[in-house]
Amino acid sequence: MTTNLRAALAADPDLGAGNVLPKLAEHGADPERPTLTFDVDVDGIPAWTALSLGTLTERVAARAEWFHRHGVRRRDPIALYATSAPDVLLNAYALMWLGAIPALMNGNMPIPIAAEYVRRLRAAGLVLDADHAALREYALGTPILGDAAETGTGDPALAPPHVRHHPDDPIAVTHSSGTTRTPAAAVHSHFSLFAAVRALRLAQPRSRGQVRELSVMPAAHAAGLVTVNQSLCNGYELLFLSAQGGPFEHSGATILDAIERWRPTGVFGFAVTWSELARHDLTARDLSSVRNWNSTGDCAHETHIRRLVAVGSHPVVTRGGVADLPGSRFIDMLGSTEMGHSAFEMIHTHESDRYGRCVGKVHPFAEVVLLDRETGEEVADGQVGHVGLKSPSLAPGYWNDSVGTYRDRLRGYYLTGDLMYRDAQGYYYHVDRANDAIDLGDGEHLYTALSEERILTHCPDVRDCTVLAAREDDGRVVTDVLLQLVEGADPAADREPLVRAALGEAAAVTVRRVVNVPDDGVVTGPTGKVRKFLMRQDLLAEVARGRVDPSTV
Known part of the structure; x- marks a missing residue:
């Protein structure tokens, strides 16, 4: 019945993001089947x-x-x-x-x-x-x-x-x-908010057995609506948490408690979610039900992914039937609000070795080019360019903002604000947001997101980090590196040599300080994403006032 229902939904041209509930009834979905679960009361x-x-x-x-x-x-x-x-x-x-x-x-x-x-x-x-x-x-x-x-x-x-x-x-x-x-x-x-559900989740085979998905994404995000619609159409059960505090309010414990209590087969979250879970000893929790960690928004860090794929389970067909073996999958799907859905997908397991902020390949329904922002021409493989996207999932524009709608269009492509390069095999690698990157001259660039990835790889006792780079009025570049340590790490240890080595020579000479910070030492937005723009303004103000003497840090 589930297969027949999915086929009927997939074949219905009028089905979209706005009418999933009546369409389910129209095509004979079982009204008694379980759908959404919440961690708060609903109308009694x-x-x-x-x-x-x-x-x-x-x-x-x-x-x-x-x-x-x-x-x-x-x-x-x-x-x-x-x-x-x-x-x-x-x-x-x-x-x-x-x-x-x-x-x-x-x-x-x-x-x-x-x-x-x-x-x-x-x-x-x-x-x-x-x-x-x-x-x-x-x-x-x-x-x-x-x-x-x-x-x-x-x-x-x-x-x-x-x-x-x-x-x-x-x-x-x-x-x-x-x-x-x-x-x-x-x-x-x-149409747009359902395009990827139709192209990917209804067109592809349904996951076998019972599927229970846990969403720790904000319900108010486009990804929240997409997750609900794909769960409803595929007959999955979905637990949607309301505990959506900032990065240091729940410390991952709420998520882990929910996994142990509800036993989901999949977990949906943003990159900040996996940083939260990295605070904890995952081997001490019962995460055996989880087969897939599904990430969207920013690209996730290798150090966080490796910890997650080491726990959970995955099904394997044996002579005696299907058996669950240790180890899960991490599905990295870089996306944004404006993209409506991820355009890339990268699947990691405990055997994966393609990292370095690899976001995988482009979904079949999307078209991606890497462009030179000034000329509009495509860059060659191996060169960093601005991501241009054509996709049926794209948001048509910004509400009451035509200027914003058209500013980020080039040659018919939507410019996502991301910088990437593509290798000869067609894999894409995310290096930074365009607003955060710094041109150091002589062909050298400081990519803050890629720098954070490398620092985490070099410094195993650092749970997360933020690299801030800003250009002063006189043209000089100044960089601060903010480290958030794992529990039990020695705060007095000198990590600056490792950090500078991770950054590379051209970027290392711009470093003003490497400092440990508490969780509230990083400014974040509503979804937990670091607000580097505001922090850069504070950095430049500090430098201008001469408040920080590097010899005292």
């Missing part, structure tokens, strides 16, 4: 209770009726600013039910930034929760419809019919991490 349903497809649809319909009763209509952009995953996801699907456009806001976004973000949205309404009540004190130019806790009180029997979506209908707005500016509001269409 206890936490950790799986919602059947029927119950999930009913809870979404209740919210659709509530929004409709509060005047929300088709194409109305409605901002959602909440902490818990069900408050984000169930309200988002309710707004899609009406043909409205949920504008999802990460609950970790600071209140003042959230106020500016809402003003730029010019939304038709705002729903928030008690955690973000302070936003009510700001002049937003947007009416507050109510509290997220109220929306589930609607009457599902009175919900209007689910609208019919067309491929280019906008069905959601999600925002970037905001590492260099106020988060950018990317628009996703009914």
